[in-house]
Amino acid sequence: MGVLCFQVRPSQAIIVAKREAAKKKNQETPDCCYVRDIYQTAIDSGKMIRGSTGVVYERSMAEHRCLWDESYPECPERFTRVLERCQELGLIDRCKFIEPRFARIDEILLKHSVEHVNLLKATDGCENIERLESMSSKYDSIYIHPSTYKLSLLSAGSTMNLVESICRGEIQNGMAIIRPPGHHAMKSEYCGYCFFNNVAIASEKMLSEGLAKKILIVDWDVHHGQATQQMFYDDPRVVYFSIHRYQNGAFWPNLRESDYHYIGAGAGIGHNFNIPLNKTGMTNADYLAIFQQVLLPMAYEYQPDLVIISAGYDAALGCPEGEMEITPAFYSHLLAPLLGLATGKVAVILEGGYCLESLSESAALTLRGLLGDPCPNVCPLVPPSHSITTTILNIIYTHKPFWSCYQYQDTYNLTSAPGNDEIRHLPQVIYEGDQSKPEFYETRNCYPVQSEIRLNEIHNRLVSLRQTTILARAPHRVCLVYDLRMLKHLNYTEDSHPETPKRISEIFLKHEEYGLLERCHILEGRAATEEELALVHTREHILAIQKTAESKPSELMKQGRDLDSVFLHKETWTSASIAAGSLLQVVDSVLNGESQSGVAVVRPPGHHAGEEGACGFCIFNNISVAAKYATEFHGLKRVLIVDWDIHHGNGTQSILEEDPKILYISIHRYDNGAFFPASKEANYDVVGSGKGKGYTVNIPWNRRKMGDAEYLAAFQQVVLPIAYQFNPELVLVSAGFDACVGDPLGHYTVSPEAFGLFTHWLSPLANGRIILALEGGYNVNSISYAMTMCTKALFNDPLPPLRSTTPPCSSAITSIKNVLKTQRLYWPNLVFQVALPKENVIPEVSTPGFERKIAEEQFKTEKDQIHDLGGKIEKMGLDSPRGCPNESGNSEKKKYERAFNTWRKWRKWRKWRKWRKWRK
Structure with a gap:
């Protein structure tokens, strides 16, 4: 068959529209591009209350x-x-x-x-x-x-x-x-x-x-x-x-x-x-x-x-x-x-x-x-x-x-032999039900x-x-501590040093901009006592930092050069002791029932500081002091520390590695031991020692670019399952934001809003008693938005959806699998590291309700046929096939026999209905 073609002339309106579109296109700059602010989602969420x-x-x-x-x-x-x-x-x-x-x-x-x-x-x-x-x-x-x-x-x-x-x-x-x-x-x-x-x-x-x-x-x-x-x-x-x-x-x-x-x-x-x-x-x-x-x-x-x-x-x-x-x-x-x-x-x-x-x-x-x-x-x-x-x-x-x-289960071929320590699972479909339907259903005592x-x-x-079940609510949803005296800790020789006072002042201003300060219960800062610092540090270390208040700048610079990535100032003692003490103020407010949760905007940070010395911008280990303070002075039996600073909290781990009352979980950049603090103790196979064995969980990243997808996976697969199994009475977060997008040291791309989501996920634990203490993070814009998002999460403000839809990278999946394989020896809920078959072993299925629909249609058709034939037989007055006329031969007799059988079915249907079995 031929095809008829008609040449249709476009209308004048279409011609004009095309001409205007072409003109507009020619006026556009050929290299025009649109740039989205990396903080745009966090900016937009400011009004989301x-x-x-x-x-x-x-x-x-x-x-x-x-x-x-x-x-x-x-x-x-x-x-x-x-x-x-x-x-x-x-x-x-x-x-x-x-x-x-x-x-x-x-x-x-x-x-x-x-x-x-x-x-x-x-x-x-x-x-x-x-x-x-x-x-x-x-x-x-x-x-x-x-x-x-x-x-x-x-x-x-x-x-x-x-x-x-x-x-x-x-x-x-x-x-x-x-x-x-x-x-x-x-x-x-x-x-x-x-x-x-x-x-x-x-x-x-x-x-x-x-x-x-x-x-x-x-x-x-x-x-x-x-x-x-x-x-x-x-x-x-x-x-x-x-x-x-x-x-x-x-x-x-x-x-x-x-x-x-x-x-x-x-x-x-x-x-x-x-x-x-x-x-x-x-x-x-x-x-x-x-x-x-x-x-x-x-x-x-x-x-x-x-x-x-x-x-x-x-x-x-x-x-x-x-x-x-x-x-x-x-x-x-x-x-x-x-x-x-x-x-x-x-x-x-x-x-x-x-x-x-x-x-x-x-x-x-x-x-x-x-x-x-x-x-x-x-x-x-x-x-x-x-x-x-x-x-x-x-x-x-x-x-x-x-x-x-x-993506966290290995795969296997059905024809291959299992490995030595391989656990396999073969999915099966088992049905032991009965899909037949009665004519009438019970209406009483059923x-x-x-x-x-x-x-x-x-x-x-x-x-x-x-x-x-404790249903009490604290008078204050969130408490916050910030003290100007922590701004005095400065680097004498390097004005551009990343650990700058602006880190906390900008966070405080961002909280004010978002209207959070008026919603928070503001606490006064205080200095930690020597007794409190001695919960985790030696007297020698405490005394050495005390002496910095009387040292000359030249002496401080010399003393700082002997330490690993640390600068000292004559106000270091004051700032560091107030950082630790202010965090304890938040701990008291939460554990005494005055506040539900808390935020400590403090510096210098703490999680690198060891028992005997300062390290990595950290003077006293604020989070370890707070954890020990909670167990020793408030009598808690289970404290969880989640450390999401991009650097491994080597000081926190070493201080607490034998303590079964404190679970330490760290997510950090590792690069196979090449990233600061460059210690093998940050790898996944380090789990604590002595009575604390199993209470250290390291999630090391070995790739230069990690973002929301990788951190979400770490929380879903490792952090939350173990945290719920531990059932803490208090959650402390070493809230470093140097994994946040734009950080000059971390180079990762975690969004500010993702940190808010992590906070939200941890909040159901410990009856909502969760405290965030600032650690690292050296892009003041990034850390300001990130910590602000965390505080908003504590207030249950709506969280913006994460923009990233990419799956976790293969390196992150490997790391998570290694952690799960190591930690399943200590946490019995980590039982899903099982290999699944590569082949399809599941039978095909039909659409739900399809069998019912077909059965109903077939039944209706048969019912109508039975009604028609039954009516004809009744009119003929037939009682049995013997009454059928047989003069016309066997064919006529068989016809009436078939009619009689249909009549019998109809009589049976009138007495009771039964749905046909659904086809498998």
């Missing part, structure tokens, strides 16, 4: 209840008890109330069919209990009340109002205390106490209205939110992450699609995460491992602009449906790192939870976390279970092709019931946990 926390609820939601079974677990008390506990803790009054509203039908239709809506609408106000129960029996785990339709609209509408308020910046974050729940409600089927999918509808509305472009849905309800998964399975705009009890398909809803290898389809492949829990009794440690190994690395790579949590609390201790062991206080620890995403835009939407005591406490402590209160201390963590370790490795294996953050003995045991445990 924490907003209010919203809460939405409507007391009429208590009307929805089961009229024929008073013991039904999805009861009004789930709603009222949560509200009561939040009010007891004074949380509701601290929130901004968001008006509830009914969803419009067009909004519901974003994710549900017209028939789905109309069928429920037909029950509105119906008082016929028998009819309501009969209709409920057609759906899995459903009861319908005369108010169900309106309250389902109210739940969905209230969820949308809350989420929209967050997206529009009217509130910072918020919680929807609503019912009925929603995450099991499918497009055209009610399921699992759910009628309209609140979270899915709200997500779709935000996307369609341009209020969000990328959404992360975290579903920690113990039941798989299969409906939410189905609705976004091929949508790359949404990552759906579900942690749910599965038991290889034996637990409700018994779906194959709830397993780990269902990872999304089409454009959304890799965007669906199922974390199937294949045993009961999962603990805080199991959930923490899921977050640290799977969720957080992916989430910070994905960088969503909205986070929605389907917050079911049926994994909480005591719930008869979940049978898990998550303590109520731990939910705030799960929430905390998610608040660092999406500039803090996080919505928590109530789903399930059926132990009223643990449900109400868990939900209340989640709302408390949204309000920015410190995370309560939790019980010491046990190692992750073998079951969850297997699951996590399976998930990393299936998602590794789609995410650059999963839920687990606990014995009185078990109920008393649960109550006693929850009471004990409540009594030992």
